[in-house]
Amino acid sequence: MPRIAYVNGRYTSAAEACVHIEDRGYQFGDGVYEVCLVVDGAYWDEEGHLARLDRSLKALSIARPMSERALKTVMAALVRKNRLKTALVYIQVTRGVASRNHPFPEKKVAPSLVMTARAFNLEKSEQQAAAGVDVITAPDIRWGRVDIKTINLLPNVLAKQEAQKAGAAEAWLVKGDTVTEGASSNAWIVTRDGELVTHPLSNEILGGITRQAVIECAEALQMRIVERAFTTEEAVNAAEAFLTSATGLVMPVVRIDGKPIGEGKPGPVSRRLRNAYIDRWAVR
Ligand code: PDD
Secondary structure, eight states: OOOEEEETTEEEETTTOOOOTTBHHHHHOOEEEEEEEEETTEETTHHHHHHHHHHHHHHTTOOOSSOHHHHHHHHHHHHHHTTOSEEEEEEEEEOOBOSSOSSOOSSOOOOEEEEEEEEOOHHHHHHHHHHOEEEEEEEOOOOSOTTSOBSOOHHHHHHHHHHHHTTOSEEEEEETTEEEEESSSEEEEEOTTSEEEEOOSSTTSOOOHHHHHHHHHHHHTTOEEEEOOEEHHHHHTSSEEEEEETTTEEEEEEEETTEEOTTSSOOHHHHHHHHHHHHHHOOO
16 A cells, blocks of 8 residues: 655655755755654654644744644544554654745745654564663764754764664764763663663753653652763663663663673663553553
């Protein structure tokens, strides 16, 4: 069955879908995005993702393409039209189409809205989580407002490519001597005293929706959480490490730059948090 995409008001074959060559997203990376997981019709943290989309749009003064309610309708229709049950929905909004000039267009232009959906295999993700993943470290060379979820992802792309080359699933980005976050996920450690540590919200990380949900799960499990920066050395010497994102959920990290974390296998805290996060949404 051909994949269906949503492009500016139309559901169309993904293979034939087109955007204008002067779309500002294409020419300047002048746009924002979200990725939201849907499992058996349940949209995980949908409210959070749509609220962050709104925040990103406001931060860049890009007009809202449609109401939140309408966005939810399109998301559901797209998943249905692609006959998917468990899927990742990608939403991208750019400032729109205008003759190439750096400042915002003088004349009001409509923002461009594109959505795609692709199958997500939760079982495969479970297998990956059972084995744990490797991460590498890479310098954080991104701009000063990575709290906005923009489509400008070149430093993330380059870091991820290095990770892939090294056989790792993610790159943890390092600024000074501290880990900010992953190229497409938030970074966490569990200290040997059992404290959960993740970088505090700031302009230096993306406020992950999964990160927030996992904080809530950890609180409910009465775990100790400290939002502070941690160093690469601390991470390597931690009892456990894991990452969080809409695509990885809670994913145990078992090696950093080839060095084993704890016993070199997924730890109990990461497992409990992954189960708690999945149980928030999935009917098992
Ligand atoms: N990435 N940090 C960065 C830089 C990210 O790109 C992401 C998500 C996260 C985690 O955010 P959330 O928990 O809301 O997914 C943190 C998505 C999945 C992506 O780019 O594909």
